[in-house]
Amino acid sequence: MSDMSLNPTMQLMRRHSSVRQFRDEAIADDLLQDIIRCGQAVSSSSFIQACSVIRVTDPEKRKLLARAAGNQAYVVQAAEFLVLCADMARIEYCCEKNDLGTLEGYTEHFLQATVDTALVAQNMLLAAESAGLGGVFIGGIRNEIQTVSDCLALPESVYPAFGLCLGWPEQKQPVKPRLPVSVVMHENGYDSSSLQQQVDEYDAQMADYYATRQSNARVSNWSQQSANAVQGKRREHMLAFLQQQGFLKH
Ligand SMILES: Cc1cc2nc3c(=O)[nH]c(=O)nc-3n(C[C@H](O)[C@H](O)[C@H](O)COP(=O)(O)O)c2cc1C
Numbered sequence: 505m506s507d508m509s510l511n512p513t514m515q516l517m518r519r520h521s522s523v524r525q526f527r528d529e530a531i532a533d534d535l536l537q538d539i540i541r542c543g544q545a546v547s548s549s550s551f552i553q554a555c556s557v558i559r560v561t562d563p564e565k566r567k568l569l570a571r572a573a574g575n576q577a578y579v580v581q582a583a584e585f586l587v588l589c590a591d592m593a594r595i596e597y598c599c600e601k602n603d604l605g606t607l608e609g610y611t612e613h614f615l616q617a618t619v620d621t622a623l624v625a626q627n628m629l630l631a632a633e634s635a636g637l638g639g640v641f642i643g644g645i646r647n648e649i650q651t652v653s654d655c656l657a658l659p660e661s662v663y664p665a666f667g668l669c670l671g672w673p674e675q676k677q678p679v680k681p682r683l684p685v686s687v688v689m690h691e692n693g694y695d696s697s698s699l700q701q702q703v704d705e706y707d708a709q710m711a712d713y714y715a716t717r718q719s720n721a722r723v724s725n726w727s728q729q730s731a732n733a734v735q736g737k738r739r740e741h742m743l744a745f746l747q748q749q750g751f752l753k754h
Contacts, residue, residue: 516634521679523638524578526671531583535635539670542631543624554617555624556591558656558664559584565655569667572651573644582669587645587652588625590617592661592750607661609753614746621665632670642667643737649745660750678717681709703727 510518540557548554560566563580569587570579579585596607607613629639643666645652652664687702707725714724746752 517630519679520630520633521677522640523671523673523676524640524669525674526578526582526638526669527674529583529672531637531670531672535637536584536670539628539631539635539637543628546620546623546627548620548623549616552592552595552616553620554591554595555621556589556594556662557624557628558587558589560587560656568655569645569652572648572655573642573667574647576642576644578640578669579642579667581671582639583671584669585642586628586668586670587656587664588621588666588668589656589658589662590614590621590665592617593659596661607750609747609750611752611754614751617751618665625666625668629668629670636672637670638673638676639668639670642669646739646742649739649741653745653749658749663746663749663751675719677719678713681713 536559543555543557544553560569566580566585569585570576573579592607592613595613599605599607625641629641632639645664645667649664656664658664683706684702687706703726707727710726710729711724714722743752
């Protein structure tokens with residue numbers, strides 16, 4: 505990657521790749537706390553800070569969560585497994601404390617909490633990567649979200665958005681080429697006039713990446729992978745679960 509013109513922070517961002525194999529080595533408590541503080545340093549919609557992080561240290565809970573996430577072994581193997589929760593329970597309390605009634609499950613509040621949580625998570629991963637750690641997000645926990653929620657004793661107004669494995673990398677995959685900027689950046693309005701050509705070109709680039717990468721080489725391309733991914737991950741239980749937790753009622 506020719507990123508010599510980028511500053512060190514940008515270089516770090518451009519070097520990201522998910523890590524799924526970890527050395528058997530702990531993360532110092534101070535470093536973990538710093539990573540969480542960096543996560544908290546993100547912007548927060550209306551400053552509601554609607555995110556909680558659950559550190560899972562109990563080996564039995566780790567095993568249960570790994571299984572619930574579709575048998576993802578690194579949930580057990582990683583030095584740390586953190587569950588990023590969108591959390592409106594604290595704000596619910598703030599409403600109560602200020603005699604302003606209760607939250608009523610507005611979609612807007614769900615979005616605020618979810619976006620806050622995603623931003624915290626990305627800052628945490630970036631901070632971890634800057635310290636030489638690696639990690640991978642685990643959306644697989646939503647396969648069995650009720651099991652995960654019960655395991656972590658989540659109250660109403662909180663939902664587990666995804667997990668984060670963190671540890672010292674044993675192996676790193678090469679960086680996956682992203683869509684060109686010209687494809688994701690539109691000027692003054694959405695423009696899909698070149699969609700077919702853009703996807704064809706990126707498919708060719710990703711087919712080459714998949715065929716030549718050192719581990720897990722395969723014959724595939726981006727559109728095929730992405731189309732298959734949305735078939736397999738419908739998680740039809742999500743709406744009922746979120747409504748039961750007090751979200752998405754209006
Ligand atoms: C919210 C979210 C959930 C994810 N869930 C999983 C997961 O359950 N298991 C996994 O192996 N990777 C998971 N990933 C990692 C993606 O597969 C990965 O980011 C993507 O393939 C791009 O690869 P890279 O991160 O190495 O650049 C998740 C990523 C995100 C952002």
